[in-house]
Amino acid sequence: MNKKLEFSSLILLLQIMTPTNSLHNGLALRPPMGWMSWERYRCITDCENYPEECISETLYRKVADILVDEGYKNKGYEYVIIDDCWLSKSRDENGNLQPDPERFPSGIKNLSDYIHSKGLKFGMYEDYGTKTCEGYPGMIDYLKQDSNKFAEWEVDYLKVDGCNADTRKMDKGYPELGRYLNETGRPIVYSCSWPAYQEGEDMSPDYASIAKHCNLWRNYDDIQDSYYSLMNIIDHFASQQEVYIPNAGPGHWNDPDMLIIGNFGLSYEQSKLQMAIWAILAAPLLMSTDLNSIRPEYKDILQNEDIIAVNQDPLGIQGRRIFKKLGIQVWTRPITPVYQTYYSYAIAFVSRRQDGVPYPFNVTLQDLGLYYPGGYKITDLFKEDPALVRVYKPESIIKFRVKPTGVVFIRADINN
Numbered sequence: 001m002n003k004k005l006e007f008s009s010l011i012l013l014l015q016i017m018t019p020t021n022s023l024h025n026g027l028a029l030r031p032p033m034g035w036m037s038w039e040r041y042r043c044i045t046d047c048e049n050y051p052e053e054c055i056s057e058t059l060y061r062k063v064a065d066i067l068v069d070e071g072y073k074n075k076g077y078e079y080v081i082i083d084d085c086w087l088s089k090s091r092d093e094n095g096n097l098q099p100d101p102e103r104f105p106s107g108i109k110n111l112s113d114y115i116h117s118k119g120l121k122f123g124m125y126e127d128y129g130t131k132t133c134e135g136y137p138g139m140i141d142y143l144k145q146d147s148n149k150f151a152e153w154e155v156d157y158l159k160v161d162g163c164n165a166d167t168r169k170m171d172k173g174y175p176e177l178g179r180y181l182n183e184t185g186r187p188i189v190y191s192c193s194w195p196a197y198q199e200g201e202d203m204s205p206d207y208a209s210i211a212k213h214c215n216l217w218r219n220y221d222d223i224q225d226s227y228y229s230l231m232n233i234i235d236h237f238a239s240q241q242e243v244y245i246p247n248a249g250p251g252h253w254n255d256p257d258m259l260i261i262g263n264f265g266l267s268y269e270q271s272k273l274q275m276a277i278w279a280i281l282a283a284p285l286l287m288s289t290d291l292n293s294i295r296p297e298y299k300d301i302l303q304n305e306d307i308i309a310v311n312q313d314p315l316g317i318q319g320r321r322i323f324k325k326l327g328i329q330v331w332t333r334p335i336t337p338v339y340q341t342y343y344s345y346a347i348a349f350v351s352r353r354q355d356g357v358p359y360p361f362n363v364t365l366q367d368l369g370l371y372y373p374g375g376y377k378i379t380d381l382f383k384e385d386p387a388l389v390r391v392y393k394p395e396s397i398i399k400f401r402v403k404p405t406g407v408v409f410i411r412a413d414i415n416n
């Protein structure tokens, strides 16, 4: 037998025989989409004064109803995810996690069944440390027992936070927990806050390992309800893009945190900006807003099919910021269709300028690195500027204007 062949078959055999330590759960092949309570509802536990807003089974049931009735589910939003403050302050006599009995009187399995009966998926929150960030029981001494409990409750997605934990132990601890989740045999999307806490302590997270063991991971600070917070996260992702981008792909994603569209802090233009950049970043689309009272124009942003299609592009390549000057930024993401060596692209033109006049752009596609000789079909993803929509050669000039703190978001499809 040829020596080289012999060697490679041996490697293959070893790979088959060695139990793999990585996640490989076949989940999250596209960035997860759904709804998560934290940013909007935080830790409201006072159901007497805030019956509509408190963290209770009623809230999640209502969200499930609205996702279906208002068309969100049809657009791809499928996970209903409970965040912190669902737990009772102590475990039961057998050490099991239990929900707050007053706010979740029917129990978690019942809620899970309800969400599943709507054709949706069910997500929960825990913490790798001794306590969650809001002081409820953490998982640290119960990793296996809790994994089994989550599987028993038929959880489909688990966000594992990292408050009150030793960040140096996370490199081993998060993979260990992932293993227990896998061993339950239930497919559970595994969201890790591991790098966010390590970056917070100026450590350099081992992203190769994180991408191997988690389906998605929070890299950075929590999003708050403001343009300032949004831009702070966007700037951070741009500054770290060479580190972050190589780890993103089908099954494993960087997570810049929830969508705050529809809340109090962002204007209409700024909301479009978040949707566009989250699509460029191949970010999970986890809405955290009151879907019951959301204004129609914000709902339209969240349900924009063309932008969701960019976000969910099957190549799963995370985009990058390619230009930044005088308050103007350009972001691009390679997407399908691909022809020969040429990609199609999503392109976001961002203005952070606050001088009131929409900022005029005159660009060519080749300025942005798009050289396919047959040109590109341009689509305006927010459908605002009909003049933009046609075929452009790489050298033709494209003209448009971007509103203050807003975005123009286009896709350029290979024209063949």
Ligand code: GLA
Residues within 6 Å of the ligand: 038, 083, 084, 125, 132, 133, 134, 161, 193, 218, 222
């Ligand atoms: C941390 C997380 C948030 C949220 C809260 C809950 O701050 O980063 O996303 O889960 O904890 O306490």
